[in-house]
Amino acid sequence: MQHFTRPLIQALDRHVECLNHEAITAIKGITDGNSSEIANPLTLSNAMRRRISRRSAYYAFVLGDYIEGLRKLADAESQDAESVIDAISCDSSIHDELWSRANSRVPPELLAVDKILLHRDLPQPMRCSLAAMRDEWGRIVDQSSYDSISCVMIADPSGVGALSIGKILRIHATLNKIADASVRRIHDPEIQFNGRIQGDADPFAQQMKRAVLYAEDYFLKTHGVWELQRLPRKYTFHVSGQTSLSSVEHSFTGGSAGLALTLLTMGCIDGFCTRCNTRILREDAVISGAVNSSGAVESISNSGLEEKIRTVFFSPYRYLALPETNIETAETILKTLKLLHPRCSLELISVTSTTNAHEDQKITMAARIGRSRVILAKLGRWRKHAVMASLMFVPTMLAAILLPLMFQHKISGAHLSEGTLSMINPFGRTFKTHALPYQIREKLPQQHPFGQMNSAEHIADVDGDGRREYVFVGIDSRTTRNPFAGRINIHLFSQSGDSLAHISLWNALTLPDKDGDQVYADYMLYHSRLDDFDGDGRKELTLLLRNAGFFPCAIVVLSFKDMRFQTYAHLGHLNNILVDDFDGDGRLDILAAGTNNAYGGSVMAMLDPTDLEGSSPKLPFKDHERDISKMYILIPKSVLVALPEADVTRPEASIDVYGNGTIRISSIEGNRSIFFHFDSAMTCIGVFPTDYWKLLHDQLAPKYGLLPIDRHMQELRDKVRYWDGENWLNTPTVNRSR
Known part of the structure; x- marks a missing residue:
């Protein structure tokens, strides 16, 4: 053994300051023949010598003595121990890094060994042995764990x-x-x-x-x-x-x-x-x-x-x-x-x-x-039993939850049949009925040919108490031949289906005449909506009503706070209404468009829903004499209306609002329309005809010498008039007679 132990011991003596003393003692014990297995060096095969050297190298690395481990590896691979150790042990950065890692309690093994493996002076056989040993050590876990x-x-x-x-x-x-x-x-x-x-x-x-x-x-x-x-x-x-x-x-x-x-x-x-x-x-x-x-x-x-x-x-x-x-x-x-x-x-x-x-x-x-994670893990371990239990538990729990809900007294709608209003909960079960004191001729809304309705319903919190009420609007048509016309009735029910209020509106509007008052009875329902106009948290009901056979029309606003209603009577049919703050005063307005029979043309009215009692200009209705419109706009008729080929008796009007805030009045002349655009100040900013209107104009222009379309549209724009309470003006004006 002297041919490979003497250089090793000499190297140990020269570099003793780098070594672990326990490792030196153990290694010297081996080389001095303390083991019975290696007492006679002649009996050792090369494989046994390499094995002992590798064991000794392992022992040195376990103790953190990497230089000694390198010596034993050099010995095992028959390398020049002194040259390898001299080259690597002089690399002080390895020792400095090793001690800094040791003081910070980070395992130094992998870092030091990796640096040694990358050293250019390490012979390839030693590199392979050290790499194999490194893989065999594994990695000390650097974090706490359960396993x-x-x-x-x-x-x-x-x-x-x-x-x-x-x-x-x-x-x-x-x-x-x-x-x-x-x-x-x-x-x-x-x-x-x-x-x-x-x-x-x-x-x-x-x-x-x-x-x-x-x-x-x-x-x-x-x-x-x-x-x-x-x-x-x-x-x-x-x-x-x-x-x-x-x-x-x-x-x-x-x-x-x-x-x-x-x-x-x-x-x-x-x-x-x-x-x-x-x-x-x-x-x-x-x-x-x-x-x-x-x-x-x-x-x-x-x-x-x-x-x-x-x-x-x-x-x-x-x-x-x-x-x-x-x-x-x-x-x-x-x-x-x-x-x-x-x-x-x-x-x-x-x-x-x-x-x-x-x-x-x-x-x-x-x-x-987390508790949820523990519960899910336990359910996974008891999956079979959990599934079987759930097959019984889930239906039972669903029944326990749903059965009370199925029979709850919470209104979500109503069904009208043979004069009886049946209150329905969210599960479609009838839990209460009310016999109406009048007759409603039942017909589905989608079957109404001209948009009129025989009833309307709303579910909302109308009194601000946090619970939803049910509002039902019905028409008593017992005295009329028209199933959609009659006296308007308004019912208010609580969330549990109890009757809270029943209000019957007037059944006629009266227009004074020198030959005697003209009474216009029986009205049809065209529009119904809920809004909070005064900001008190309570809803008001807005209805648009039109006479069954003649021109009168009315907008009714009912307050559920005191069950009082206001009526705006209009001389001509209004076709639709919009609700928003159109004049920028911070309060909601009602904007309506239709026809005024006194002027024979299309009109637009802006109304204050909190001060609505009154009539349209020109001819006030009896009991509604006030000229109440905040703004009243007269839309001019096009030149085609006066021509017999146009086949138009009186223009109609409807209203809508674009996404950019532009208000559009559609003046409908037969099957043709002209669109009048207004800004937020109610200034007309443009007039635009439809293609059908243009086609008829182009056909009749040579015969009647009509102006070009662009000039006529500008002319119509200039003819828009605003009512100030006494006169019609050509600039946006509020009604000063209110």
Whole structure:
């Protein structure tokens, strides 16, 4: 062995300041022939020598001595140890970075090894061996978790006693459901390690089984997690970390893994979402201790304690948990190590029981899982039973919820049949009926040929109390031949269907005449809407009514606050109404368009819905004499109206508003129309004919010498007139007679 040990020992002596003294002692013990297996160097094969050197290199790397590890690798690969070490050990940045990482408690192994692997002076055989060793070490977990824990053990690889070393293993475990839970049957857990199901005779398997059974019993008795016993389940354990052993369970035959396995099992159960308030395993604590069947922590052998403490001492871990009975010996060993290596630190944790360890803040820490996540996880484990229960529970709950709703007294509409108004709830069930004191000739609204309605309904909070009321407008047609004309009746019902009010409007408008008053009775309903005109939180009802056979028309606004109504009587049919703040005074206005028979043309009226009692200009109706319009606009007729070919007796008008706020009056002349556009100040800003109007104009222009369309449209624009209460003006003017 002298041909490869002498350069190694010389290199050790020259670079002793970079080495770990324990590693030197162990390696010198090997090279001096303390092992019976290598006492006679002539009996060693090259493979055995390489194996011993690799073991020694591994030992050095475990202790954090990377330079010594490189020496052993150089020896194993028959490289020039001195040249390799001289080149790499002079790279002080490796040592500086190593100590800064160690002081910040970040595992230095991967960083240092990666920097060595990238060094240009590292021979390729050593590079391959070191890369393989790096992959075999694995990665120390840098965050707390439910499913992994660090444990320190003693290994005696292949009987080479001088190489009996401590190893930090990262033990991982998962808890999986094999099948759905059973209500009656209790299942034993299945335990699997490194892909093999463990038998009872194996000491390592007995540790795992004892750990699993105690952890489950603890959670059952302490936290009431009874579902585990009824769940077919499997615990899968495997090891990663600084180990090159292929059969860990046969190399570590002692009981010092019991505490770590028990705590790991507890973490798995917590990570299985069995409860909300859990404990999560810290990543900076190493565990060593045996556990009996009652959960008490038993002492471990002091013969291997020094190796364990030394292993953790030179690692990035902060805490080492040991049985209370081993603490005194451990403190003596730790004190000696700290004297030799003051830059390293380690804190010992005294453990008396598994429960004590599980609650220790340096071993575990509190964590919380959301209640919804726990519930969903439990439903997933009891899926079969949850489905069966839901098949019964869901219909029962739906019935319990829906049945009261189906029979609730909450109106969502009404059905009219044979003079009876039936109140209907949201589920279509009739819960109350009211017999109307008049007759409504039933006909669907879509069947009305000219837009009139025999009834109208609204569901809204009309009194501002937060509950919706039902408003019904019906026509008493008993005295008329027209089924859509008669006296207008307004009903107000509460949300529960109780009658709150019934109001009958007037049935006639009277126009004074020198030959006697003309009475116009029986009105049809053309429009109905709810608005809050005065801003008091209560709704007002607006109705547009037209006489069944003649020209009078009326707009009625009913206040549900005092059940009083106002009437605006108009000499000519109004075709539609709009509600908005059209004059910019901050209050809602009513804008209506139609025909005024006194002027024989189209008109537009702007009304104040809070002061509506009155009539249109020229000929006031009896009992409604006030000229009440805020603004009254006369739309001129086109030249075609006077021509016989146009076949127009009197223009009609309708109104709408563009998205940009432009108000458009459609003056309808037979089957042709002309559009008058007004801005917010009610100034006419343009007149535009339809294509049909243009076509007729072009046909008749040669015969009657008509003006060009553009000039005639400008002429119509200039002829728009505004009523000021006494005269018609050509500029926008308010009605001053109000």
